Amino acid sequence: MTGFLEALGKKAAERWLVLLVLPGVLWLATALVAVHLGHRDALHPGAVVDWISRWTKGPHPSGLLVAIVAGTLVGSAAAGLLATSIGWALRRGWLLPGRRRPARWLVEWRRARWGRESRRVEALVTEAIGAAGTASEVVTGPGIAEALARRDAVGLEVPERPTWIGDRWRAATVRVRRAYGLDLTVVWPRLWTVLPEQLRTDIAAAQLAYTSAATLTGWALLYAALGVVWWPAPLIGVVVAGAGVFRARTATATVCDLVETAADLYGPVLAEQLRTPVSGPFTTDLGDEISARLRKDPPAVRP
Incomplete structure (x- = not known):
């Protein structure tokens, strides 16, 4: 049990370091550069290098260094x-479901895109059936496959969410419900x-x-x-x-x-x-x- 708790604590510390502290340190460094350069010297990194060189050459009490490290950890x-x-x-x-504007406008825009791609698929399938004579003899060519891929890139189902991510989560539930009733x-x-x-x-x-x-x-x-x-x-x-x-x-x-x-x-x-x-x-x-x-x-x- 002790070994398990130690391993769990180690994993938690690693995730805290990787997911919070290291990205936070990088952001704090960027913020420091941003504040030092400002808009006027935005593209002159040499000014930051000179400032760091001057600061590192000067004497600094150990208490200040400890405070800087602690502040960096807390800030990050x-x-x-x-x-x-x-x-x-x-x-x-x-x-979000997208029932209110402006999210509803995004739903309508995505639905219109899906409809255009779906009509292309239907037109290609109708053309292929006409060329083959019967639906059972249709051979799906690259044109139909590419049209299906473009439609599925918009959404696997008719869009009901303002974002692709929301629609993909919804599509999973719809497809499982349709196939198995679950x-x-x-x-x-x-x-x-x-x-x-x-x-x-x-x-x-x-x-x-x-x-x-x-x-x-x-x-x-x-x-x-x-x-x-x-x-x-x-x-x-x-x-x-x-x-x-x-x-x-x-x-x-x-x-x-x-x-x-x-x-x-x-x-x-x-x-x-x-x-x-x-x-x-x-x-x-x-x-x-x-x-x-x-x-x-x-x-x-x-x-």
């Missing part, structure tokens, strides 16, 4: 917590318990990557805030934000694919654990029954 940790909080807010924002909102905690260790580890790693990407986007906002005193800072923020959003989209796709994989492979295992035998394919009627049982619905409202 505080900046890290702020970036983490911004990342949490961003994750919430990415999942309501992931209530089924997932139970399904998690029957998954093998490797799949759970993969899902947890992808979820951590998603959280880290949101935190990276939070750091981008902190860098952009330095633009008040140093005009190149927003450019750094844009680059960091682009990397954060790209990583968040990639991690979201990975998590959702793994969640759908869990439902594909281990839905019948969950049914067996609930004493509901599965003699053939996992049907939507069976999934509806399991979802209703786990929601604890009264018999009168069960499907």
Whole structure:
């Protein structure tokens, strides 16, 4: 037990150092450069080098050095917590339903894009059927595959969220519900318990990557805030934000694919654990029954 607690404490310290302190130190260093250079000398790093050289050559009491190190640790940790909080807010924002403006405008814009790409797919399929004579003889060519890829890049389902990330999370629940009748909102905690260790580890790693990407986007906002005193800072923020959003989209796709994989492979295992035998394919009627049982619905409202 002592060894386990020591290992747990070591992992927590490593995560605190990697996720909060080191990025915070880098941000504090950038803030120091920004304040020292200002807008006038924004692109003259030599001024910072000269200032650091002069400061290091002078005598400094040990108490001052200890205070600087302590202040750096505290300041970097505080900046890290702020970036983490911004990342949490961003994750919430990415999942907004988009019922009110301006989020609703984004939903309508994304839906119009999806509709255009879907009509291209339908036109190509109709053309292929006309050339083949019957639908059973259609051979899917690269044109149809590319059109499907462009439509799926907008959304796997008709967009209902203002962001791609929110729609991808929603698409996972819609696709699982359509295929198996399972309501992931209530089924997932139970399904998690029957998954093998490797799949759970993969899902947890992808979820951590998603959280880290949101935190990276939070750091981008902190860098952009330095633009008040140093005009190149927003450019750094844009680059960091682009990397954060790209990583968040990639991690979201990975998590959702793994969640759908869990439902594909281990839905019948969950049914067996609930004493509901599965003699053939996992049907939507069976999934509806399991979802209703786990929601604890009264018999009168069960499907």
